[in-house]
Amino acid sequence: MLRPRFVTYLALTVCCAAPTIAQHRVCLQGDERLVILAADGEIEWEMPWGEIHDLHVLPNGNIMVQRGTSEVVEIERTTRAVVWSYDAATSNGNAGKPVEVHSFEPLTNGNVRIAESGPARIIEIDRLGKLISEFPLTVQRPVVQPGTRVSRPHPNRDSRLMRSTPMGTVLVAHDMNGVVREYDSDGKVIWEYDVPMFGREPMGGQDPESFANGCFTALRLDNGNTLITTGNGHSALEVTPKMEVTWFLTRNELDGIQLASVTTLQVLTNGNYVIGNCHAGPDQPLLIEVDPKTKAVVWQLDRHADFGNDVSNSFVLDDGPEALLLAKAQRIHRAALTLDTHKDISTTLASPDYPDDPVGAARARLSQDPTVWGTNQVDFPKMRAGGLDVAFYIVYVGQGQLDDEGFARAREIALSKFDAIERMARRYPEHIEIAHTADDVERIAASGKLVACIGIENGYAMGTDLAAIEEFHKRGARYMSLTHNRHSQLGDSNTPEDVTLYGGLSELGRKAIEEMNRVGIMVDVSHAAETTTLQAIAHSKAPVIASHSGVDAIRLHGRNLSDAELLALKANGGVIQCVAFDSYVKGDGGRREFIARSREELGLPPQRGSQPVDESPETRQKLKQLRDLVTAFDAKIEKANVTHFADHIDHAVKLIGIDHVAISSDFDGGGGVQGWNHAGETFNVTLELVRRGYTAEQIEKLWSQNTLRVWRAVEQVAADLVKTKD
Numbered sequence: 001m002l003r004p005r006f007v008t009y010l011a012l013t014v015c016c017a018a019p020t021i022a023q024h025r026v027c028l029q030g031d032e033r034l035v036i037l038a039a040d041g042e043i044e045w046e047m048p049w050g051e052i053h054d055l056h057v058l059p060n061g062n063i064m065v066q067r068g069t070s071e072v073v074e075i076e077r078t079t080r081a082v083v084w085s086y087d088a089a090t091s092n093g094n095a096g097k098p099v100e101v102h103s104f105e106p107l108t109n110g111n112v113r114i115a116e117s118g119p120a121r122i123i124e125i126d127r128l129g130k131l132i133s134e135f136p137l138t139v140q141r142p143v144v145q146p147g148t149r150v151s152r153p154h155p156n157r158d159s160r161l162m163r164s165t166p167m168g169t170v171l172v173a174h175d176m177n178g179v180v181r182e183y184d185s186d187g188k189v190i191w192e193y194d195v196p197m198f199g200r201e202p203m204g205g206q207d208p209e210s211f212a213n214g215c216f217t218a219l220r221l222d223n224g225n226t227l228i229t230t231g232n233g234h235s236a237l238e239v240t241p242k243m244e245v246t247w248f249l250t251r252n253e254l255d256g257i258q259l260a261s262v263t264t265l266q267v268l269t270n271g272n273y274v275i276g277n278c279h280a281g282p283d284q285p286l287l288i289e290v291d292p293k294t295k296a297v298v299w300q301l302d303r304h305a306d307f308g309n310d311v312s313n314s315f316v317l318d319d320g321p322e323a324l325l326l327a328k329a330q331r332i333h334r335a336a337l338t339l340d341t342h343k344d345i346s347t348t349l350a351s352p353d354y355p356d357d358p359v360g361a362a363r364a365r366l367s368q369d370p371t372v373w374g375t376n377q378v379d380f381p382k383m384r385a386g387g388l389d390v391a392f393y394i395v396y397v398g399q400g401q402l403d404d405e406g407f408a409r410a411r412e413i414a415l416s417k418f419d420a421i422e423r424m425a426r427r428y429p430e431h432i433e434i435a436h437t438a439d440d441v442e443r444i445a446a447s448g449k450l451v452a453c454i455g456i457e458n459g460y461a462m463g464t465d466l467a468a469i470e471e472f473h474k475r476g477a478r479y480m481s482l483t484h485n486r487h488s489q490l491g492d493s494n495t496p497e498d499v500t501l502y503g504g505l506s507e508l509g510r511k512a513i514e515e516m517n518r519v520g521i522m523v524d525v526s527h528a529a530e531t532t533t534l535q536a537i538a539h540s541k542a543p544v545i546a547s548h549s550g551v552d553a554i555r556l557h558g559r560n561l562s563d564a565e566l567l568a569l570k571a572n573g574g575v576i577q578c579v580a581f582d583s584y585v586k587g588d589g590g591r592r593e594f595i596a597r598s599r600e601e602l603g604l605p606p607q608r609g610s611q612p613v614d615e616s617p618e619t620r621q622k623l624k625q626l627r628d629l630v631t632a633f634d635a636k637i638e639k640a641n642v643t644h645f646a647d648h649i650d651h652a653v654k655l656i657g658i659d660h661v662a663i664s665s666d667f668d669g670g671g672g673v674q675g676w677n678h679a680g681e682t683f684n685v686t687l688e689l690v691r692r693g694y695t696a697e698q699i700e701k702l703w704s705q706n707t708l709r710v711w712r713a714v715e716q717v718a719a720d721l722v723k724t725k726d
């Protein structure tokens with residue numbers, strides 16, 4: 001057992017300079033409320049909230065905090081709604097056990113790590129609450145010190161805060177043990193530090209007179225040392241990997257301050273430490289920023305009168321340029337009306353019919369009930385969490401035979417999708433409303449509800465019946481694409497590339513555009529061949545959209561628009577809604593070709609759908625080699641992410657101007673872009689645009705104003721055509 005050796009630490013006399021040189025914007029809980037204090041001390045935001053044990057402010061500004069003793073929740077700040085929750089007491093084998101959650105961490109992969117006191121384990125769950133990994137916490141004292149009890153798992157005091165290190169390990173402050181342990185990803189304890197008693201006797205309680213070798217937070221510093229706040233040890237200390245104490249802040253060392261329970265801990269980018277001073281009494285600060293080199297108090301938060309004696313967790317929100325950029329992007333994102341022009345649906349959307357068996361019913365609910373954080377990329381909680389206000393719900397029909405039977409079937413599918421969208425709006429009127437005009441979109445959003453618009457993907461749905469267009473308009477459709485994959489009765493699709501049916505638009509396609517102009521439906525050229533696109537733009541009296549397409553200049557792909565198409569769209573007053581669908585955003589490095597080549601080199605036959613499986617050991621060995629090669633290939637190829645996606649926006653803006661570019665996801669029919677792979681991550685798009693220097697006004701145009709402008713222009717053309725007819 002290694003004993004801590006004391007290296008000289010400087011007990012500098014702190015001079016009497018008046019504190020509060022700096023100011024900070026802070027999130028904290030106290031006095032039964034969760035609060036954000038502006039740097040000038042004003043309450044910027046608040047909501048009623050009980051006592052907490054841990055607190056994280058996510059990059060998008062949402063707050064992850066715990067509710068009661070065992071539930072972890074995410075709160076969206078504008079609506080103050082709990083958009084996501086996980087109750088550790090009832091989940092993943094814990095039912096009936098005493099469980100408390102004293103710490104959790106949102107992970108960059110979107111999952112959440114939770115330290116469970118009682119079961120004494122650390123779990124990683126995905127946002128559906130599925131257990132991804134777990135390992136047990138060690139809760140025994142390494143050596144029982146005189147005067148302390150032998151510890152055993154305890155739902156209240158197994159652990160205080162748990163924090164990841166840059167190495168991917170986890171530091172856990174085992175308060176009752178008085179031990180900090182570092183766990184590797186398999187749960188092995190790879191480092192352990194027994195907080196010393198400093199020659200004192202323990203004394204129970206929480207007031208300033210109490211004393212223990214506790215620990216509340218442990219953070220790994222850049223120099224490899226570990227910084228620990230000791231709770232009722234009234235101190236903070238820095239220890240090396242070899243457990244030498246290189247820095248120590250004792251109870252009465254700061255001028256005019258008495259440290260009580262030293263709890264929360266944050267290392268600022270300037271190197272200063274912000275520590276929580278909980279249970280310290282009315283004349284003491286709640287939070288203190290100290291310069292570790294001089295032990296000068298740079299800032300303190302004297303708000304005992306407002307927030308009481310139990311402020312245990314807090315987070316400084318304005319530390320460093322990245323935090324300021326996040327705050328700016330959050331302001332812009334909240335103020336902007338955000339509209340996604342392409343979200344696919346299933347005909348079971350909002351259906352109340354579930355299978356009889358409980359497991360099947362629970363699974364169905366996750367995909368059908370839009371009020372729960374479920375398996376779709378878009379549902380109401382994710383829209384709220386990500387600040388996505390408006391989505392075009394898509395009436396999509398796949399391309400089938402160009403005959404009466406095919407058309408009838410397509411019409412039927414389309415109508416069942418209209419039904420599903422209407423059912424959603426009818427069943428959840430407090431959450432969402434269907435917009436029929438561009439003004440509707442703004443009115444509904446201003447009322448605080450989410451907004452559903454309707455777009456049709458593939459004019460195949462109308463068959464050869466031009467009257468269907470007015471019928472679809474009556475059902476709420478406000479855009480319709482001419483094609484999907486493979487040529488429709490309206491025009492050539494981008495696939496197959498080497499075959500043309502009409503050399504662009506068909507005669508019926510021209511008539512359909514005229515009818516869409518007449519009734520007020522936006523013409524959508526996504527999925528169309530370049531010939532079709534250019535002819536549609538030329539033929540339409542109203543501006544045209546490409547509701548979900550990328551640009552060829554960034555990723556050459558049949559589904560993306562060439563510069564010629566973009567320029568035609570600009571001349572027509574239209575808009576491209578750049579799509580966050582991974583294969584249109586970024587190439588995969590020739591994955592398919594690599595697999596074909598590797599098969600050949602290994603002597604495996606080319607991959608085909610239904611060849612008999614060769615079970616010989618030799619073939620199995622080769623298939624394993626192939627899998628390893630593909631895994632290695634995939635590891636080298638960067639996946640499409642939000643910066644690649646923003647490259648499409650950038651190119652389009654540079655070529656045709658900020659007024660002709662917008663944003664779409666293709667969620668629940670695609671997506672796949674890291675960082676914007678569900679509606680809950682929508683803020684990341686705004687953040688990337690802010691990083692690239694786009695202004696609030698430009699971002700508002702991209703998110704909704706350009707699309708609404710085209711929509712209004714289409715409404716105007718329809719109104720004018722009625723007048724000329726009269």
Ligand SMILES: [Zn+2]
Nearest residue numbers: 457526527548
């Ligand atoms: Zn599509």
